Amino acid sequence: MSLPQTPSQTVGPFFKPALVRPGQESLITSRSRGERVTIEGRVLDGDAAAVSDAMIELWQANADGRYDHPDDSEEKRLDPDFHGFGRTATDDRGHFHFYTIKPGSVAGPGMILQAPHINVSIFARGLLKRLVTRIYFPDEPLNAADVVLNAIAPDRRSTLVARIAERQGVLLFDIVLQGEHETVFFDV
Amino acid sequence: MNTAAGYRPETLGAHPPYDHPSYTSTHKRAPRHPPVRLEHTLSEITGPRFAPDNLNDLTHFDGGAALGERIIVTGRVLDEDGRAIPHTLIEIWQANAAGRYAHAEDRHEAPLDPHFAGIGRVTTDDRGAYRFMTVKPGAYPWRNHHNAWRPNHIHFSLFGPSFATRLITQMYFPGDPLLALDPIFNSVPDRAARERLIATFDIEVTIPEYALGYRFDFVLRGRDATPALS
Numbered sequence: 001m002s003l004p005q006t007p008s009q010t011v012g013p014f015f016k017p018a019l020v021r022p023g024q025e026s027l028i029t030s031r032s033r034g035e036r037v038t039i040e041g042r043v044l045d046g047d048a049a050a051v052s053d054a055m056i057e058l059w060q061a062n063a064d065g066r067y068d069h070p071d072d073s074e075e076k077r078l079d080p081d082f083h084g085f086g087r088t089a090t091d092d093r094g095h096f097h098f099y100t101i102k103p104g105s106v107a108g109p110g111m112i113l114q115a116p117h118i119n120v121s122i123f124a125r126g127l128l129k130r131l132v133t134r135i136y137f138p139d140e141p142l143n144a145a146d147v148v149l150n151a152i153a154p155d156r157r158s159t160l161v162a163r164i165a166e167r168q169g170v171l172l173f174d175i176v177l178q179g180e181h182e183t184v185f186f187d188v
Numbered sequence: 189m190n191t192a193a194g195y196r197p198e199t200l201g202a203h204p205p206y207d208h209p210s211y212t213s214t215h216k217r218a219p220r221h222p223p224v225r226l227e228h229t230l231s232e233i234t235g236p237r238f239a240p241d242n243l244n245d246l247t248h249f250d251g252g253a254a255l256g257e258r259i260i261v262t263g264r265v266l267d268e269d270g271r272a273i274p275h276t277l278i279e280i281w282q283a284n285a286a287g288r289y290a291h292a293e294d295r296h297e298a299p300l301d302p303h304f305a306g307i308g309r310v311t312t313d314d315r316g317a318y319r320f321m322t323v324k325p326g327a328y329p330w331r332n333h334h335n336a337w338r339p340n341h342i343h344f345s346l347f348g349p350s351f352a353t354r355l356i357t358q359m360y361f362p363g364d365p366l367l368a369l370d371p372i373f374n375s376v377p378d379r380a381a382r383e384r385l386i387a388t389f390d391i392e393v394t395i396p397e398y399a400l401g402y403r404f405d406f407v408l409r410g411r412d413a414t415p416a417l418s
Contacts, residue, residue: 003268003407005202007376007385009358010213012343014289018281018307019345046216053293059236059351069234071192071350085236106230119231119351126213128204128375130354132223134231152224177217187198187223188232188352 008130011123013053016089020055025088027058027100031081034063034101038170039135039162042094043122046178050094054124056175058086058098058135065104065116074107102137108147115142115149122175132186135173136161152184159183193411194228195352196268201378210371212332228352228412235350238277243309246282246322254304256285256323258399261359261387264316265346268410272316279345280308280320287326296328321399327366339366339373348408359404360386 011019028036043051061067061084066076068083082101090096100118108114115136122131136143138161143149149157159181162171176183206218226232247254265273283289283306286298290305304323312318327337341358348354360367367373367386376382384407393401 002410003266003270004381004384005199005268005409006355006357006406007381008203008355009343009375009385010211010372011345011356012358014283014291014294015281015343015345017291017305018309018343019279046220049216051217057354059231059234061230067230067234069237069350072230072234073192074230083236108229109227114229114231117231121351121354123356124217126211126215126217128206128208128211128214128372130356131206131219132226148226156221178219182219182221184221185219185223186226188226188228 008128010125010128011055013125015055015123020087020089025086025096025098027060027082027084027086027098029081032101033079033082036099036169037102038097038099039173040095040097040165040170041173041175043090043096043124043175044094044177048179050090050092051124051177052090052092052094054090054094054096054122056088056090056096057121058100058118059121060084060100060118061103061106063101063104065106067106076104105142110147112145112147113142115140115146120175131177132188133175133183134160134186138162138164138171156184192233193413194233195350195409196412198409199381202376202381204375204377208371208375211375232352233350235347235353237275238311238347240275240311241277241309242311243307244320246304246306246308246320249303249305252303254284254323255301256304258321259324260319260321260393260395260399260401261342261404262317262319262393262401263403263405265312265318265348265406265408266316267348267408271410272314273348273408274312274314274316276312276316276349277347278310278312278318280342282306282322282325282342283328285323285326287328298326298328324361332371337366337369339364339370344406346406346408353408355406355408358385361402362386362389
């Protein structure tokens with residue numbers, strides 16, 4: 001038996017009251033384990049104009065590299081104060097931010113650990129399907145051998161690695177939908 | 189070692205492309221590079237889970253009854269193998285009966301309804317079933333092209349069991365003359381796939397002397413035969 005998939009449609013411009021609630025941009029409580037990190041960025045279109053009606057969702061492992069999900073059966077600790085999901089919308093100037101922790105590394109192809117990363121979904125008016133990308137961390141030794149990063153042309157790879165801000169604990173990650181500095185998006 | 193299976197790919201033709209020229213908002217937002225295929229790992233086969241939610245009656249808000257034609261929308265969330273997807277979050281939003289969203293950016297000159305917020309949120313039951321009571325949303329103009337009107341529709345957001353199964357879509361109504369003219373509905377290349385976005389009127393779902401009934405099932409991506417890479 002094989003049923004046909006339900007097609008995707010755009011989230012449109014009017015989703016915020018239904019989908020975005022205050023507090024969802026924080027994935028942590030004071031008791032969550034791990035290194036605190038604030039991720040800030042902008043969503044920009046092909047004219048480098050701010051996208052003020054995008055929704056961004058994060059999904060990530062905890063500080064030990066364990067996803068809070070029954071299909072992750074690795075023997076790593078769960079964190080009762082970290083579940084790994086975040087959601088926010090861009091503001092009038094296309095800005096967004098999240099409060100989270102740096103995830104631990106999780107298994108990847110060939111039993112090789114993947115470099116720590118956060119899975120990202122982007123929805124907006126004009127996007128008929130979600131876009132998917134990953135946020136990788138700067139100064140991370142595992143980046144050099146990461147299978148996903150290495151499969152991407154070097155000149156585009158940097159779009160997946162957050163930049164260190166001058167403020168302590170802040171990483172910058174812009175999402176460029178189109179154009180010269182277009183972010184690498186994934187077909188999952 | 190992880191032995192859980194990955195998910196099947198998106199069916200060709202069942203989903204819109206990013207670049208769809210008749211939908212103007214895609215012009216500056218559709219990426220130019222094709223997306224990079226990602227083999228499924230733990231990152232893709234896991235996903236968020238949510239506490240039970242049951243905000244399923246949209247017809248009363250702020251102490252009064254919403255205006256419009258009351259409808260029930262009900263159905264099941266299944267995977268490609270026909271297996272129920274229980275306890276998964278469904279979020280909906282829609283315009284009121286006059287075609288106006290309770291949203292600051294909606295400038296359409298149609299009345300707001302103080303008793304309709306247009307927001308619902310439920311988790312599916314053990315059988316993957318859900319049910320909303322709402323009012324039929326009105327059509328409304330938009331500025332995509334001259335004399336453009338969106339057909340009546342309800343927005344749906346679903347998670348399913350993993351990051352890979354996330355879906356946001358729109359449900360349409362049978363017999364709507366605006367469907368043939370709508371660039372968003374017609375962005376789905378395959379005609380049969382497109383028509384799966386249209387709910388079915390079902391007299392059995394109707395509550396006599398109270399509300400009309402529609403059925404709308406969802407099919408999210410199913411499991412692959414082989415384990416995800418790990």
